[in-house]
Amino acid sequence: MNSTLVLLVASLVLPGAESRGAFVFREVSSTGLELSEGGSPVFVYNFGMILGKGFPESMRRSSYLHPVYAPNGVTLTDDFNPDHPHHRGIFWAWTDVTVDGKKGDMWTVKGPFQNRFVAWKARETTDTTARLAVENGWFDGDRKFVKEDVEIVTHRAEGGRRVLEFTLRWEAIRQPVEIAGTSEGKKGFSGFCFKFARPDGGKPVIVTEEGVARKDGVMARHAWAELSGTYQGRPAGARIEDQPSNPGYPRNGWLMRHQLCCLNVSYPGLQPVTLTPGKPLELRYRVTLFGDKSP
Numbered sequence: 128m129n130s131t132l133v134l135l136v137a138s139l140v141l142p143g144a145e146s147r148g149a150f151v152f153r154e155v156s157s158t159g160l161e162l163s164e165g166g167s168p169v170f171v172y173n174f175g176m177i178l179g180k181g182f183p184e185s186m187r188r189s190s191y192l193h194p195v196y197a198p199n200g201v202t203l204t205d206d207f208n209p210d211h212p213h214h215r216g217i218f219w220a221w222t223d224v225t226v227d228g229k230k231g232d233m234w235t236v237k238g239p240f241q242n243r244f245v246a247w248k249a250r251e252t253t254d255t256t257a258r259l260a261v262e263n264g265w266f267d268g269d270r271k272f273v274k275e276d277v278e279i280v281t282h283r284a285e286g287g288r289r290v291l292e293f294t295l296r297w298e299a300i301r302q303p304v305e306i307a308g309t310s311e312g313k314k315g316f317s318g319f320c321f322k323f324a325r326p327d328g329g330k331p332v333i334v335t336e337e338g339v340a341r342k343d344g345v346m347a348r349h350a351w352a353e354l355s356g357t358y359q360g361r362p363a364g365a366r367i368e369d370q371p372s373n374p375g376y377p378r379n380g381w382l383m384r385h386q387l388c389c390l391n392v393s394y395p396g397l398q399p400v401t402l403t404p405g406k407p408l409e410l411r412y413r414v415t416l417f418g419d420k421s422p
Contacts, residue, residue: 150257150281152250158189160250162257162281169281169289170195172259173216174244179207190242190263190277191218197363198284199418205324211387214322217414219295221317222309223399224265226272227302233265234309234317241266242275249278257281265297265304273402274298291414293319298407307399308380315346315396316382319412321367323388326356331364333383333390346380346397352390354383355417363418367392370411 150169155161158175161168170192178187186207193216195204204216213235220242222234231240248260258280265273276296282289308315323331333340335349344352355364369376369392382391394410402408 149254150252150283152252152257152259160259162259164257164281164284164289167200168194168196169257170217170291172261172279174261176243177206179212182207182212186212186236188213188215188236188242189244190261190275192216192279195365195416197358197365197416197418198287198289199361199363201358201361201363201418202324203358203363203365203416205322205388208322208325211322211389214320214387214389217319217321219319219410221306222311223305223307223317225305226267226299229267231267239267245271248276255283272300272302273304274300276407287417287419289416291416293412293414294409295319295411296407296409297402299402299404301404303404304402305399306395306402308393308396310397313346313397314382314393315380316391316393318392318394319367319410320382320389320391321354321365321414323354323356323365323390324358325388326358327360328357331356331385331388333385335381335383340383343385344381344383346393347383348378349381350377352381352383353415354388354390361419363416365417366415368413368415370413373410373412 151163159171159173161171176187176189193204193206194202206215220233222232224231231238233240243266245262245264251258261277263275264271278294280292308317331354333354335352351368353366380393380396382393
């Protein structure tokens with residue numbers, strides 16, 4: 128076999144890191160880590176503190192995904208939108224957080240508490256998956272009072288769909304920490320949330336296991352929900368599935384907003400949950416991003 132033929136065979140058997148289908152992590156700024164697949168972006172994980180232009184310093188935040196892309200390249204998430212500037216891509220936070228009698232609102236980014244990056248735990252890729260693991264902390268000034276572990280496993284896009292599997296774990300460090308959804312209007316929202324970009328024409332479609340949701344939902348009981356629309360002239364959307372291992376499954380309440388283009392699994396709702404040292408709370412969610420066709 129001549130040398131030219133050997134090189135040709137090797138190039139077919141051993142594709143480079145940037146070949147079609149390959150996952151790659153790279154830091155695209157001092158605050159953002161991008162995951163791409165086959166050279167196309169999948170999401171940016173914002174590990175640094177982010178502040179939108181023209182917004183007050185009090186709105187600075189971190190530890191969320193934005194932008195997030197459908198497999199057809201459509202940008203699905205929104206951030207720093209004037210209608211609800213605290214909504215931010217795919218994020219997880221609570222409106223009512225209490226430690227040592229001190230209260231904070233990490234959902235609307237009000238009060239003394241912040242979620243901040245601590246360390247990278249893993250950036251691993253295979254032919255079919257990419258795994259990102261991060262340690263964050265809930266801080267009151269310089270004091271860390273909750274350890275937060277984030278794992279996101281991304282599966283290769285197939286048939287116009289891409290699956291992200293989230294495993295989120297929180298553990299109080301020294302003293303109990305109470306979390307709950309908002310008591311305002313008994314809405315109960317907080318927890319895992321997907322803030323969508325506004326689709327062309329401004330009107331998305333929300334679907335659950337019960338069919339098309341004609342009205343908004345507040346503490347609506349579902350196992351899953353999806354939002355879709357036409358973005359930049361192409362159909363796209365995402366589905367969030369509450370997982371059977373989660374407390375409250377399959378009857379956790381959901382916040383579903385057409386005008387605000389958001390879906391939130393409102394755990395624990397209005398009933399507070401206490402995080403205690405040595406007993407972490409773990410929540411899992413499956414997000415399916417789709418472009419040009421529904422899951």
